[in-house]
Amino acid sequence: MDRPIYYINVEGYSFTRVPPWNPFNDSSITWINIGYEYNETHTLNWYYEGGKWKEGFFRKSGNPKPFRLSDWNLSKVLGEYQWGIQNYLPNLTVKSSGVTWNRGYWNSSIGRWDAVITANHIKITLNTFACEGSGECDEYITFECWRNETNVTCKWGKPVFKMYPNRPPIGKETTESKSTAKEENKICGPALLVGLVLVPLLIKRVKR
Numbered sequence: 426m427d428r429p430i431y432y433i434n435v436e437g438y439s440f441t442r443v444p445p446w447n448p449f450n451d452s453s454i455t456w457i458n459i460g461y462e463y464n465e466t467h468t469l470n471w472y473y474e475g476g477k478w479k480e481g482f483f484r485k486s487g488n489p490k491p492f493r494l495s496d497w498n499l500s501k502v503l504g505e506y507q508w509g510i511q512n513y514l515p516n517l518t519v520k521s522s523g524v525t526w527n528r529g530y531w532n533s534s535i536g537r538w539d540a541v542i543t544a545n546h547i548k549i550t551l552n553t554f555a556c557e558g559s560g561e562c563d564e565y566i567t568f569e570c571w572r573n574e575t576n577v578t579c580k581w582g583k584p585v586f587k588m589y590p591n592r593p594p595i596g597k598e599t600t601e602s603k604s605t606a607k608e609e610n611k612i613c614g615p616a617l618l619v620g621l622v623l624v625p626l627l628i629k630r631v632k633r
Contacts (some may be wrong), residue, residue, distance in 0.1 A: 429491030430457045431460040431468055433542040439535045444510050444551050446500035447503060448540045498577050502547055502570050505579040509568060513581050524586045531584065545572050563587045575625055 435444060437453040445451040456474055460483070467482045470476070488632040514532040536554035541547070547570040556562040564586045570579040 428461040428463075428469070428491055429544070431462060431485075431491060432458075433460075433494075433540075434458040435540040436537070437539075438537050442533050442535055442554060444514065444532060444535045445538060446507065446510065448506075448538060448549055449499070449503070460489075490544035494542075495546070497542070497547070497572060498575070501577050502579060503505040505570070506549065506568050509581045514566075517584070520583050520585070521586070524584075526584050546570070549574075561589055563589075 430610060434457070435448060435454060436456040437451060439445065439447070439453055445453055448454075454473075456472070458472040460468040460469060460470050463482065466485055468485050470481050470483050472479055472481070502588065510532065515529055517531050518527060518528050531551070531553075534553045535551045536557040537552045538550060539552075540549045549568040550565050551567070552563070552565045556564045564584070566584045567582040568579065569582065570577055
């Protein structure tokens with residue numbers, strides 16, 4: 426990479442309801458935002474939306490730590506994530522706060538997912554179809570990794586269900602329009618690793 430990275434955000438939709446096998450390089454990716462180090466007040470962002478790669482400068486939020494993707498042992502991260510996809514999610518049976526998740530639910534009910542990579546933390550969140558688009562609840566499970574120098578530890582979380590009784594539901598028209606956009610984006614969604622190869626080439630055109 427020509428520049429250190431502050432963060433990578435990825436989002437995708439699973440129309441088969443199966444979790445992505447590789448959330449960093451999957452055909453279901455619809456949105457990517459890569460924040461690069463630029464100066465003390467702004468980040469240089471390359472982001473993918475609407476079928477196109479775009480660039481922009483955004484005001485820096487907080488004090489993010491720069492890193493390079495090679496700092497992470499992604500083979501270990503993916504290995505533990507994929508182990509969970511095959512062994513943890515299919516066998517997960519939980520009853521909590523009046524909600525029961527039966528065996529096989531969490532590997533066959535995913536609607537939307539996102540992944541965030543920073544210098545010391547990776548978080549993958551798998552959201553189910555049950556609450557997608559309603560605005561009244563959230564139902565998800567997370568996979569997280571932490572990095573301390575070369576040491577990487579990862580952990581699957583427990584399922585989470587949250588109700589928002591005071592939040593108004595999303596209208597039918599809004600939900601249908603959103604679904605159409607997802608379908609169109611899914612067809613042309615890029616793989617993240619391909620994007621990370623292209624971005625350094627494009628970034629050379631930007632003056633410091």
